[in-house]
Amino acid sequence: MNDESRSRNLVKLVRDLQRRKARERRARVVLEGRRLVADVLEAGARVLGLVVAEDAAAADAVPLLEEAERRHLDVQRLPRAEFDALAGTESPGGVLAVADWAPRDLASLAPPASCLLLVLDGVQDPGNVGTMIRTAHALGACATVALDGTADVRSPKVLRSAMGSHFRHPVAEAAFDAFAAWAARGGFTVLCAASDGAPVADVHRGGRVALVVGSEGHGVRAAWAAHPHRRVAIPMRGDAESLNAAVAAAILAWELLRDVR
Amino acid sequence: MNDESRSRNLVKLVRDLQRRKARERRARVVLEGRRLVADVLEAGARVLGLVVAEDAAAADAVPLLEEAERRHLDVQRLPRAEFDALAGTESPGGVLAVADWAPRDLASLAPPASCLLLVLDGVQDPGNVGTMIRTAHALGACATVALDGTADVRSPKVLRSAMGSHFRHPVAEAAFDAFAAWAARGGFTVLCAASDGAPVADVHRGGRVALVVGSEGHGVRAAWAAHPHRRVAIPMRGDAESLNAAVAAAILAWELLRDVR
Numbered sequence: 374m375n376d377e378s379r380s381r382n383l384v385k386l387v388r389d390l391q392r393r394k395a396r397e398r399r400a401r402v403v404l405e406g407r408r409l410v411a412d413v414l415e416a417g418a419r420v421l422g423l424v425v426a427e428d429a430a431a432a433d434a435v436p437l438l439e440e441a442e443r444r445h446l447d448v449q450r451l452p453r454a455e456f457d458a459l460a461g462t463e464s465p466g467g468v469l470a471v472a473d474w475a476p477r478d479l480a481s482l483a484p485p486a487s488c489l490l491l492v493l494d495g496v497q498d499p500g501n502v503g504t505m506i507r508t509a510h511a512l513g514a515c516a517t518v519a520l521d522g523t524a525d526v527r528s529p530k531v532l533r534s535a536m537g538s539h540f541r542h543p544v545a546e547a548a549f550d551a552f553a554a555w556a557a558r559g560g561f562t563v564l565c566a567a568s569d570g571a572p573v574a575d576v577h578r579g580g581r582v583a584l585v586v587g588s589e590g591h592g593v594r595a596a597w598a599a600h601p602h603r604r605v606a607i608p609m610r611g612d613a614e615s616l617n618a619a620v621a622a623a624i625l626a627w628e629l630l631r632d633v634r
Numbered sequence: 635m636n637d638e639s640r641s642r643n644l645v646k647l648v649r650d651l652q653r654r655k656a657r658e659r660r661a662r663v664v665l666e667g668r669r670l671v672a673d674v675l676e677a678g679a680r681v682l683g684l685v686v687a688e689d690a691a692a693a694d695a696v697p698l699l700e701e702a703e704r705r706h707l708d709v710q711r712l713p714r715a716e717f718d719a720l721a722g723t724e725s726p727g728g729v730l731a732v733a734d735w736a737p738r739d740l741a742s743l744a745p746p747a748s749c750l751l752l753v754l755d756g757v758q759d760p761g762n763v764g765t766m767i768r769t770a771h772a773l774g775a776c777a778t779v780a781l782d783g784t785a786d787v788r789s790p791k792v793l794r795s796a797m798g799s800h801f802r803h804p805v806a807e808a809a810f811d812a813f814a815a816w817a818a819r820g821g822f823t824v825l826c827a828a829s830d831g832a833p834v835a836d837v838h839r840g841g842r843v844a845l846v847v848g849s850e851g852h853g854v855r856a857a858w859a860a861h862p863h864r865r866v867a868i869p870m871r872g873d874a875e876s877l878n879a880a881v882a883a884a885i886l887a888w889e890l891l892r893d894v895r
Binding site for chain 1: 677765772773795797875877880881885
């Protein structure tokens with residue numbers, strides 16, 4: 374295959390990866406934005422190729438393209454209008470890339486005897502999902518698990534908000550029943566974030582802890598009632614509406630990691 | 635003035651309030667979204683009127699419109715396309731409102747002897763600014779101060795992310811020099827969030843604390859060097875990029891409020 378047809382195939386691949394099914398089947402994702410692409414290259418990910426807007430290729434993206442050349446990566450240049458039509462997020466800065474990535478499964482996680490696992494239970498907003506993965510990674514959680522009903526962890530918006538953490542922190546997917554059984558077998562204490570929960574500072578910590586955060590509107594799923602768990606909350610002023618879901622997850626994770634740090 | 639011309643004036647006012655200068659001069663803001671408008675009415679804000687998409691007026695917005703009628707508020711119905719052209723945020727759900735609101739000035743704040751003040755120093759992203767105001771309110775900070783260079787706290791996106799906290803928590807604006815002088819006179823300990831700072835858990839707390847958070851890209855402004863301050867950080871994994879600015883502000887505020895709570 375010559376260079377030109379290989380590049381055309383790259384654009385076709387990016388288009389295909391806009392569908393969740395294609396991302397699942399191909400075990401590949403689209404990374405949007407210069408900083409994210411540079412970070413993921415540095416993390417040692419297998420990057421298949423870059424697509425660059427012509428104006429960016431002559432400006433900010435030059436160092437990144439030199440790096441791509443050193444690595445013999447396929448680079449496809451597109452007029453800005455075509456690039457913008459291809460990119461899904463709002464300000465991708467004229468660069469995107471395709472990389473190998475797939476979520477782990479539970480069996481491949483090896484949680485240490487003392488650890489915090491962040492569990493996303495139906496978190497819908499891709500920005501929040503990505504921010505939560507980024508936070509779990511930065512604070513030292515052992516992994517993030519996305520349960521069914523959560524926004525696709527492979528979506529460009531999630532990858533963009535997570536700022537490269539997918540490539541440095543274990544991110545897994547699991548069905549609810551499989552996760553609940555796995556957590557019980559592993560001796561995890563399950564703590565569900567809920568506004569009527571016990572103040573997080575009063576909750577016993579230590580050992581393996583799974584912190585479950587739900588959707589901003591509805592909280593964790595009702596099915597947890599059939600499994601051992603405790604409900605934990607962040608004490609708030611009485612007249613406050615609530616916290617942003619990613620902010621609440623961050624404060625709870627920070628507080629629960631106090632004894633692990 | 636008859637009802638029809640008053641309603642036309644409301645739409646004109648919403649358009650005018652898209653400009654920062656107009657929001658400043660009129661001391662009024664636009665609230666977008668059904669939940670936000672309902673919350674702000676409940677908070678006792680002076681709401682001038684509502685603009686509603688015709689499809690929403692016949693569906694989800696019915697209870698809100700009944701409430702508006704009880705309060706004798708001006709309500710303007712628009713075809714959906716016209717409404718969407720008027721609304722600035724992405725999914726305003728067919729309802730927006732105009733309300734009286736202006737930031738406080740420093741002289742009107744009366745910080746107690748022990749308190750945390752959140753200071754936004756050039757935070758650019760309106761979603762982050764709003765989330766930080768919401769967090770400061772929920773966690774019990776005494777006020778939020780936006781320094782020059784920060785996104786306009788009156789913008790619809792900031793109000794939307796703050797979920798009504800503008801109407802329940804003091805939000806002030808100040809120029810940098812004026813703020814630094816006011817904080818020194820008030821005996822505030824100034825703590826600037828910075829990745830090279832001391833771990834936040836090791837920092838002496840108590841009394842009046844001003845937590846200063848900067849832009850996601852550049853941190854707090856260099857001019858702090860000329861004023862007494864300490865730099866504080868959230869300990870992170872070595873291979874982590876950074877934390878989202880609103881997440882970092884939340885964790886620092888939570889930790890610093892430990893002794894105030």
